[in-house]
Amino acid sequence: MKAALQTYHARMLRVLDHIDRHLDGDLDLDALSRVAAFSKFHFHRQFMATFGLSVHRYVQLARMKQASQRLAAADAESVTEIAMDAGYDAPDAFARAFRQRLGQSPSSFRKSPDWEPWLVAFGPLYNARSKLMQIIFSQDDVTIRDEEPTPVAMLEHRGDRAMLGTTAERFRAWGKAAGLSAGKRSTFMVFRSERCPANPADYAMDLCLETDRPVDPDDPLMKAGVIPGGRCAVLRYPGNTNNLEPAATYLYREWLPASGEEVRDFPVYCRRRLALIPEVPAHEVVVELFLPLK
Numbered sequence: 421m422k423a424a425l426q427t428y429h430a431r432m433l434r435v436l437d438h439i440d441r442h443l444d445g446d447l448d449l450d451a452l453s454r455v456a457a458f459s460k461f462h463f464h465r466q467f468m469a470t471f472g473l474s475v476h477r478y479v480q481l482a483r484m485k486q487a488s489q490r491l492a493a494a495d496a497e498s499v500t501e502i503a504m505d506a507g508y509d510a511p512d513a514f515a516r517a518f519r520q521r522l523g524q525s526p527s528s529f530r531k532s533p534d535w536e537p538w539l540v541a542f543g544p545l546y547n548a549r550s551k552l553m554q555i556i557f558s559q560d561d562v563t564i565r566d567e568e569p570t571p572v573a574m575l576e577h578r579g580d581r582a583m584l585g586t587t588a589e590r591f592r593a594w595g596k597a598a599g600l601s602a603g604k605r606s607t608f609m610v611f612r613s614e615r616c617p618a619n620p621a622d623y624a625m626d627l628c629l630e631t632d633r634p635v636d637p638d639d640p641l642m643k644a645g646v647i648p649g650g651r652c653a654v655l656r657y658p659g660n661t662n663n664l665e666p667a668a669t670y671l672y673r674e675w676l677p678a679s680g681e682e683v684r685d686f687p688v689y690c691r692r693r694l695a696l697i698p699e700v701p702a703h704e705v706v707v708e709l710f711l712p713l714k
Contacts, residue, residue, distance in 0.1 A: 607691070657690075
């Protein structure tokens with residue numbers, strides 16, 4: 421049974437690889453079912469059940485992602501050419517779809533990409549692959565670094581994790597209003613409780629945005645804070661994710677006991693550095709998890 425499941429998953433991943441390599445080609449249901457060697461009458465349901473989104477949706481997102489990366493690239497291709505290659509009959513239709521997906525027009529994105537909504541918009545592509553890929557960490561994935569203190573504007577979330585999305589929206593809105601785009605600065609999440617405490621009301625986490633400006637002490641939402649400097653064990657997570665529990669579990673359960681290190685009196689935290697996109701692929705640079713050490 422295990423061998424059969426692995427073979428099945430390999431056939432599905434072969435489809436994703438084919439899509440990524442042939443975004444300007446024929447990617448209809450018939451063609452992709454042949455790549456997977458499954459019946460076309462069932463393939464769309466198999467794909468949806470495996471990846472959580474339809475074949476059409478995956479192809480649409482993959483083409484739009486490629487289009488956005490071409491827009492942000494240094495060489496100046498026309499929007500019309502990019503729109504046609506993305507499967508749109510006219511630039512206007514492409515522009516409407518692009519704005520709906522990313523909140524910017526193609527020309528605005530070309531001049532000043534906002535990478536935070538970009539990561540959200542194309543998260544389903546990474547999530548689809550991660551459903552079939554178990555990430556296994558090793559000692560070689562962890563480095564020990566000396567970090568400099570980082571002044572931040574901080575928004576505290578206290579209470580049920582189900583409300584974290586609302587807190588995150590307020591955090592992003594504050595950053596934009598203050599002219600502190602998260603796409604150009606590091607953002608941090610400081611985890612002050614476990615991911616799923618026995619009492620959901622005990623969940624605690626700080627959302628932080630790097631800043632070199634003072635935070636108004638009378639600001640009703642944000643506080644001034646500092647991510648302290650010092651030695652840290654750093655584990656880079658291979659992909660954009662909001663669930664770093666597997667990485668944290670590895671650090672605490674396996675890496676720390678074997679390292680001989682002792683932890684410092686500051687919670688584990690993560691950093692996203694969106695400004696590195698698109699020079700380095702998002703799935704390689706997005707998230708680093710820090711375990712502060714003595």
